[in-house]
Amino acid sequence: PQRAYRLAQIVNLILTFAIGFLVWKLTHGRVWASVAVGFLMLFPGYNGAISLGQNSLLSLALLTLGWLLMSRGRPWLGGVVWGLLAFKPVWAVSFFLVPLLMRRWRVCVAMLLTGLALALLTLPWVGWQTWLDWLTMGRAATAHYATDEPWIFLSRDLQGIPRRWLLDFDDGIATNPDRPLPNILGLILWLTVTALTVFAALWRWRRPAAFSGPPAAFLLLGAWLSCFH
Numbered sequence: 001p002q003r004a005y006r007l008a009q010i011v012n013l014i015l016t017f018a019i020g021f022l023v024w025k026l027t028h029g030r031v032w033a034s035v036a037v038g039f040l041m042l043f044p045g046y047n048g049a050i051s052l053g054q055n056s057l058l059s060l061a062l063l064t065l066g067w068l069l070m071s072r073g074r075p076w077l078g079g080v081v082w083g084l085l086a087f088k089p090v091w092a093v094s095f096f097l098v099p100l101l102m103r104r105w106r107v108c109v110a111m112l113l114t115g116l117a118l119a120l121l122t123l124p125w126v127g128w129q130t131w132l133d134w135l136t137m138g139r140a141a142t143a144h145y146a147t148d149e150p151w152i153f154l155s156r157d158l159q160g161i162p163r164r165w166l167l168d169f170d171d172g173i174a175t176n177p178d179r180p181l182p183n184i185l186g187l188i189l190w191l192t193v194t195a196l197t198v199f200a201a202l203w204r205w206r207r208p209a210a211f212s213g214p215p216a217a218f219l220l221l222g223a224w225l226s227c228f229h
Helices: 002-026 033-042 046-052 056-071 075-087 089-102 105-144 149-155 160-166 180-204 214-225
Strands: none
Touching: 002 033, 002 046, 002 056, 033 046, 056 075, 056 089, 075 089, 075 105, 089 105, 089 180, 089 214, 149 160, 160 180, 180 214
């Protein structure tokens, strides 16, 4: 509905400045909030998030707030905030990799319990069948990621990179989606990044990594790039 769309746009604009504030707190003032907001607005996906009322800024706000709480010695609360990412399961699974590889077990448990609680709370209203329908729709959407030109170019995931260059499109639809090479290269690229992230974390850091510095940045970047779609 029109009102919900406009409300989402207003909330996203507010979240933009909230994320800038959280970045300022995370960096102990080394990155000004205004600078963080400016970089966020320049990010390629920001225009789509605002103009289409998408929820990516909510995901980023939860991610940043949870990380701030963890860095302040609040692993349970930070894990609960990250567990709210269950409303976008692909991101929840991707970023679960971070506390898992950091061996922050309390964060992992909090994420799992929060996600499970959110799922169970829906059952009295929607039942099991709605979840099964959701899985069916998810599989259908996955097929569109391999055929629809707008989805391929806007997805910005690793698997979509080879498809951009190796598929032919006619009126926004791939004419050769069954071509194996783009799918194989995309899967190899995704598996390579994920495997290197896991290997480096297990080989390099014998103790739990800190929530700041190169190890933390490496794990967050690896988790982000490891998102399946």
